[in-house]
Structure formats: structure tokens, C-alpha cells
Amino acid sequence: MVEQGFEFIFSQLRAGETILIEYTSVSSPEILLYVLEEYCKQHDIPMIIDDMADTLPEFLIRLDLIGLPIEGFKDIPVIKIGGHRDEGNVIGRIEIEKYSLNLQYYDLIYERVVPPKMVYNPVLGIHKLFLINSIKEYGGGIRLLRNISKYVGNKTRIALYFIHKDLTQTKFPELLYLFEEIATSVMQWERSGSTYKLKVVKSANNNILEKIATINFEDIKKM
Template identity: 25%
Template sequence: MDVSVHRLIESIKPGETALLEYLPSYIPEFTLLKLMEYSEEKKIPLIIDDNFDTLPIIAAHIENLGIKVDFSRVYVVKTGGRINVGNVVARVPFHPDLRVYIENYGRAASKVSERFSDAINLVLGLENFLKLPSSPLDIYLTIWILQRFLGNTRRRAFYLLNRKILESISPVVYSEVRRVASTVVEMVPYPMGAILRFVKSTNVDLLGEEVKVDIGGEL
């Protein structure tokens, strides 16, 4: 595990919600791999919220890159979608009433989180979830997904979002997601890694800092 990556993961304190914004690239794949490495090394459970089959797509990309990964020790909360990857411990079927869907999602995520005193929670595909709201109330309820877990010291949450998609949904939703998150990191790819810009952070040493993370391959 690269020392700088190790340091960056640990800069997110228990109870925090970190928004990781990326541009189209393989950043999601390598972010997942680094969090899995950290989870294995530190013996801290990794819980993945897989919204609408986002994890299977990322897993397929990793395989296409020639990297072999065992997902069996990753706990997965599956919301929508049909393709199983990892140890699926909770499943939330899609419901046409967004309020019911969000309530079921929150209940399932809470039950899984309560099983562990300390866990890393990676949320994938939330931008697909954010496409669903059709009214101001629906938007509020969706943002509440992020807000309700803020301060839950059983988890350190990383929300990995495609910035281009997020910006195209709604400026209001984008600004609200950033407001709720305790840490906001812009992840910009370059040929051998990514540049991480901390535009919002509870860690004053990282606020405004740009960190270059070398992966050693094309992103």
C-alpha cells in the first residue's frame, strides 16, 4: 500500500462522508482496488453500496485490465440491479415510489452498518440514484441518504461520483451533495495516476492541497 494513499484514506475520520468526484477514466476501478487493499491490510470490513449494477461494471473493467480480484470478502448492499458481485448481505429491490425505495435502502444500510464497530463504506452509482427524483421533496429525500449517515462513527463513507453526470442532473442537487459531504475531493486523471484536489476537508492540513497519486498504469 502506497504511504500517500494510506494517509489519504485515514484522513477521513469515522463518521465522515467523503465525496470523491472523478472525470471519465479508470479512477473508480483503482479507487476500489486501493480501498480493498487497505481493508485487507488493516482488517477493517469494506461495505459497498452497489446502486444499479455499478459494481459489476467496475469489476468487469478490472478483469479486462488483467487484474485478478477476489470480491468474496467484500460486503455488498445491493440496491436495484440483478448482477451479484461480492458477498451480498442485503438487497433492496427497486420500488416505483421513491419514498418507499429510500426508506428500504436506509433500513438495509443501517442494519449492515450496525454489524461492525468500524467499517469503510464505498457507495457506487449514486449519480444513477440521483437521476430518479422528480419533485423537490424527492430531491430532499435523496440528499437525506447522505445526510442521515453523517456522524455515524461506525463507518467512514466514500461516495464515488462521476462529476460530469452529477453536473448534468441539476445544479441544485450537485451543490446540495457538496454541502452535505464533510470532505470533497476532485480526482483528475493523468497517464500514470490521478491528482486529488481537496476543495473541502475537516483536515486543515489537506484543505486546498493537491496530492499526486501514482498508480503505475494508464487511467
């Protein structure tokens, strides 16, 4: 794989993409969300966050504890899907069972706030919905993936699904493989010591296929 910077990789993402970001239990995905938020702020790119089962509050608590500023997240529009803890500018709420069965509720909220300019849309905690749906409804995970696939090609946004790979691969390996197939791009987020690495293993844009971006914590603090 060839070394490239985060800015290069983010700038090469295409409108309408559905991107799967796979992270491990110890790779601190909140760091990648922070880097992405800084990129969007610097380039005047709007962001909307889908927060499933209070994943965003968990991310922000960890960012705060390691000493990174979280003020930039306060005004970002957030669509809450399940959960009870509010962070960011919550502009709509959806019950989890409604999200898994019928996305018209999500569409009503999203279309009300989406700006004319294309947005980056991090989706946090999708693996939690797989867990919840496996308890609530047989075949719920497949139905959720089918709903997600309907948004591939929606050029109002670039959707970035953060997924806990360890958990999903153990509990729902078939869903992970199907998600990787549905996604237009797949990236892997890793940590070694205080260095973080983003690998592009599948991409709709050949310019970033097999590219890697790395950053250490000291450089993150200077952003």
C-alpha cells in the same frame, strides 16, 4: 496543494464522515476503489459496499480487463440498491423506489451486518439514482439528499460516495452543489496518462485539506 500519499489521506478520515468523491468520464474511478480496498485489507479495516444499479459489477469488469486482481472483492458485504448483477457477498437488496422514499429498509440490512469495528463504506452509482428519481418522482433528488444527510455523523462508518461529476453537473448542478455542502469532505479523482491523482478540496480534518495523492499504474499493479 501539497503532495501526500493515499495511506496518509485515508488514515486521516474521521468516523461519521460523509465523503463525496467526484470523478470524470475518463478518470477510471474503479482504480480508486481498488486502492481503497487494498488499504482496508492491509490495515484490517472492514468494508461494506453499497452498489446502486449494478455499478460494482461494472467497476470489477473494468479492473479485470486492465489486469488487476478482483478476488479481494468476493467476500466484501454488498447491499444491492436496484440492479440485477451480483458481485461480492450480497447481504441484502432494496428496490430503488424504497431507497429514495424510506431508508428503514436500508437500515435493517446495514444494522444486521455492520461489525463492532468502524467500516469504510463506498457508495457506488449515486448519480444513477438522481437520474432514475428525476424520471420517477418530482423532487426525488432533493429527497435522496435529505436522506443522505441523516447519516452524516454516523460513527459506525466512513461513507465515500463515488459520483460522476460530469453527468451530475450537466443534468443536476443544484444537486451537486447541495451534495458538496452536505458532505464533510470533497475529493476529486483525476487521471493524466497512466497517473492517477486524488485531491482533497474540502475536509473535516485540516491535516489533509488541500493535500494530493498520486500513483501510477505500475505501482498499482505492485500493491
